Amino acid sequence: MYDFLREEPQDKWEVEALYDLCFAPGREALSSYRLRDGVPPVRDLCLVARDDLGILGGAIRFWPVRVGRHEALLLGPVAVHPTRQGEGLGGALIREGLHRAEAARWPRVMLVGDEPYYRRFGFARLDGVEMPPPTNPARVLGIGAWEGVAGKVTRWAH
Numbered sequence: 001m002y003d004f005l006r007e008e009p010q011d012k013w014e015v016e017a018l019y020d021l022c023f024a025p026g027r028e029a030l031s032s033y034r035l036r037d038g039v040p041p042v043r044d045l046c047l048v049a050r051d052d053l054g055i056l057g058g059a060i061r062f063w064p065v066r067v068g069r070h071e072a073l074l075l076g077p078v079a080v081h082p083t084r085q086g087e088g089l090g091g092a093l094i095r096e097g098l099h100r101a102e103a104a105r106w107p108r109v110m111l112v113g114d115e116p117y118y119r120r121f122g123f124a125r126l127d128g129v130e131m132p133p134p135t136n137p138a139r140v141l142g143i144g145a146w147e148g149v150a151g152k153v154t155r156w157a158h
Helices: 010-023 029-035 091-104 115-123
Strands: 003-006 047-050 056-067 071-080 106-113 142-145 151-155
Touching: 003 091, 003 151, 010 056, 010 071, 029 056, 029 071, 029 151, 047 091, 056 091, 056 106, 071 091, 071 151, 115 142
Parallel strands: 071 106
Antiparallel strands: 003 047, 047 056, 056 071, 056 151, 106 142
């Protein structure tokens, strides 16, 4: 049993350690990180999953981006501690995050990932949406109101 709680500032280093544990060294060199540089995540959508002892089992973050002239959310990273993988926690974090994003009236969410995995949540390949290189276009996926939305994905500037 997990509680899904908003990630608070005091959670940052514990969450960063989880991401370091779950992802390859150099994860911050990925093009998606260039879209996050200097841009705060959407705080109410960034979640931690804690068990009944308060131990961190997983985390998910969402970032605002622009696709052409349209706003969108960039989901990621999402990670589950290796000792908790296989329990459905990653899927539960994604579903809860998407539910909260919809409730907050974000019209569309995108990510860079494996379509066979993310298809179960409703994600599909986005044609005409260009992530910064070197991103494989087949891994650019989205859910929500994408009809008529195309162009380069750029950093959020409000």
